[in-house]
Amino acid sequence: MSEQTEIRSTERPVPPEPAAPAKPDSAVIRDALGVGVAVGLSGFAFGVTSAGAGLSLLQTCALSLLVFTGASQFALVGALAAGGNPLTAAAGAFFLGVRNAFYGLRLSAVLGYRATVKPLAAHWVIDETTAVTLAQPDRRSARLGFTVTGLTLYALWNLTTFVGALGAGALGDTDAWGLDAASPAVFLALLAPMLRTAVERVAAGLAVVLVMVTLPLLPTGVPVLLSALAAPAVLVVQGRRERATKNRTATGEDRS
């Protein structure tokens, strides 16, 4: 569940309810299974990475069962492997998970679940289920897509986590197999589709500079949290520029 199907934009319009023709259930299920299988399998990489980071089989499986959001899980085991403080490590994982709140907000309107179902549905609110659900033409298909994607991903992600964690023991030195490169590659694959405009690229670049400069200076785990400040920093600068442009346009200084 490594969030490959990154939601292109939170601005994506919710499909009009009755206008689009009803989609056959089989087509919805095919979409959902496709995403579920492709991404669920990368749980294997997580299992191996987590075991390589020194977490026990039980700890690794607990993460996939209870956290169930890939980027946060990779971030947590990476921070723990580096010897970070548990709360600092959890904070990094938590901040990565905050985006799921915004997915939930959009899904809430589309799925229209009752208050009693929401606590259960919430656990499956992640990148892929959101992508599949928001792509459906009506509520019935959306619920079907959400359920099938969620179920497929949850089952496969946990199964492959278990197999990966078990297999890591058999592999011995996971670094010799290059498996320590899986985690940064996952992060890069998640990041790539997000780098749409200059704002995202500048924020990413600034975050990299911040983390590399502070890495030798600050306690483990803190540099990554500090780098998150690149996001508000870039937004502040962008906001100032927009206001400046507006002022210039307003006073007519822009005609050079």
Add this chain to the structure above:
Amino acid sequence: MNVWIAIAVTAVGCYLVKYLGLSAPSGVLERPLVKRLAALLPVALLAALTAQQTFSDGGQIMLDAKAAGVAAAAVALVLRAPFLLVVGVAVVVTAGVRALGG
């Protein structure tokens, strides 16, 4: 014990934000600035995590076979390779460079 604390805090925190989103009345999180920050936060974190895990080992900055693997993954991404292939390329190239003594 530390690991279990980290797991528990992460599990509770990540569940609560998911539930909050699904249950919050629409409008609460819909302010433009909040949405833009929420979209940009993972960009900064993922970029920092990629750099940190590629070029460091604990608190030390270093350059090893992993950098070659992640660079190969970047090329695969530019070529629009599917997710699993991107990760596979990183692992294989890293292992290959290490086997050659890199």
